[in-house]
Amino acid sequence: MQRLDDWEKRLIALANEWRTRPYVYGISDCGCFAQAAIEAVTGVALLSDVERPRGWLSAAKFMIAHGWDSVEDMATELLGAPVEPSLSGPGDIVSFSEGGESHLAVRVGSVALSPSGKGLIVVAAGSWRRAWKVG
Secondary structure, eight states, X not given: OOOOTTXXXXXXHHHHHHTTOOOOTTTSSHXXXXXXXXXXXXXXXXXXXXXXOOSHHHHHHHHHHTTOSSHHHHHHHHHXXXXXXXXXXXXXXXXXXXXXXXXXXXXXXXXXXEEETTEEEEEOGGGEEEEEOOO
């Protein structure tokens, strides 16, 4: 995957589009946001032919069926080996832990964004556990 020439503009537009979307499994969850961000940055639609799980239990079954213990395992399989978060840059994917679960976020500047019940939240760099380069 390579980054598109206008990836920054496309990523900003995506963040603005998702700014107030509430978290809904299979529609606007952290995996969906990461997938949309990767497509905005590279033009590549990962897992485009896969039906997205529509609930917590369906998401767990989906992960188990693919042999992934976490969204971090999924990111590693799709994007390659993780790097230290300090080596990531805008447009890359980072993970963080909240409520005992791993979540994905998209780096924008010195922070990252991830879906929540009230729209996108800011995830500070000190919370990032792993990162994956995009493009």
